[in-house]
Amino acid sequence: MAEPQTEAPPVRNAELKAALLLVLMVVLIAGTAIYLLYARGAFEATQRLVLTADDSDGVGVGMDVTFAGFPVGRVQRIELGPDGKARVLVDVTKKDAHWLRTSSVFTLERGIVGGAKLRAFSGLPADPPLPDGATRELLVGDVGAEIPRLLSAARDLLQNLNDLTAAESALQASLKNVQGMTERLNGPGGAMGFLAGDEKKAQQLLQNANSLIVKADSLIANADKQVFGKKGVMTDTQAAVVQLNGLLADARVSLKKMDAVLAEAQAVGANARIATQDLGALRADVDTNLRKIEQLINEINRKWPFKRDTEIKVP
Template sequence: MTETTETTAPAEPAPVRNAEFKAALLLILMVVLIAGAALYLMYARGAFEATQRLVLTADDSEGVAVGMDVTFAGFPIGRVRVIELSPEGKARVLVDVPKKDAHWLRTSSIFTLEKGIVGGAKLRAFTGIPTDPPLPEGAERGLLVGDAAGEIPKLLAAARDVLANVSALTAADSALGQSLQNVQGVTDKLNGPGGAMGLIAGEDKKSRELLANANSLIVRADKLVGNADAKVFGDKGVATDAQAAIVQLNGLLADARLSLKKMDAVLDEAQAVGKNARVATEDLGALRADVDTNLRKIEQLVNEINRKWPFKRDPEIKLP
């Protein structure tokens, strides 16, 4: 008897309702998210911000790239939007500066492009006088380029010239070499037997003659000094006479000093006599005042007696 096994098929999943609608809604949501992110990035990058156009001109645009920032005091105030070539063959760098940062740029502002040996180029703005008028819309300014790497060939050429000049100076046939040889010759002559005299005289014979004349002059000078010493400092020399005169002068000065002392004593006595005379004069003045007072009293007494005297004579003389 054969047994038959029955196989059951797997159950099919239930269909999703409105699958097409949900898929479309998901796609729309993704598109909206992507668009929102893009708009946010554009807003963050200043795409919707009011800007002012600035044109910078330079001989070439090496080192400048679109999107590079223009900094002022280390802060970005603008961004490079377009780089183009002018009809004159110069590079034109179009920079967009936000309106809120445009007040930092003035008519006297300077713009530089700095190219370093290491790192990228930098666009910088400098304003020396903040009170100048603001930079107008679409203003065109020259770009000052400072390339440190470009100065290296000039420095190498200058160093090469300096080395060539040093080599020419230190050559054996140069003016400096000949001067050093002359100095060496002069040093050899100074170190020689003739010394400085040999250097001055030149030849040996002339040097010996000059030395002999110098020796004779020295001998004469010694004799002259000896005679002068004898005449000045000898027993009967000028110095001895001067010393005796000084001794006599000292004696005269001592006598004059004694005379002055005696005169001082006489003056002291005269001053004492003058003081006594002054005291006596003062006493005489007081005595005279007393006498005058007594005389006035006597005169008053006499007048009073004459007035009161009954037998007073008539002093008048009557003529017949």
């Protein structure tokens, strides 16, 4: 016979434990949500920045606004303004707001591969900080939009190249003219024939040039004869140089005589200087005797009994 099955004993306080488990799960979920919000800066102090553009293609809510590669703000909302332009509302954290200045530039870059990027650039850090609620224009740079223009420019360039290399183009005509000039330069007349334009004229020019060369040779020979001949200018110049040397020799003799006269004059001057020194000594002796005589006369006048007193006494 089969043994009768025994029932498991009931769990004590099962409802309380289930309630505690549910509360713990709710607390964990709420803590995780709060942590995620905190990690994403939901509780940080922010200021509002409004960026306006013609269209908001590529911009999404939650997109970061970067400065030097670091996120300083986040797109919170995108709306259409009354002027028909897109308004991108960005929340910038207070701790990073000092990087944005009144002269800052904001750009939206749309690449061929990857999503769009919002970037901020501050060229003058000394400018005042960007105020709360400021509105700035968003400069859009779309690489894909430049492709049609580049293709059009490349097509125009290829067309210009085709026009230049065509059979009836100006470049081909210039090359033909250069080829013709080269053939004429290599012809019998050479450069002279090219300049004259005709072979007969080139021969005449050569003959005239030869006659001019002959005349120039004759002129040079006559000039050589007149300058270096027996009765030429050089002969007369040599004679003049000889005469000049004679005159210089006479001048040297005269200068020697003058030196002798000057030496005698110096000797006479020395004798006169010695005599002047003797006269000075004699003058000193005479002055001494005169002073002695003056002293003797003063002494006689002092001792003379009938000497009148010329002094006037004031009462």
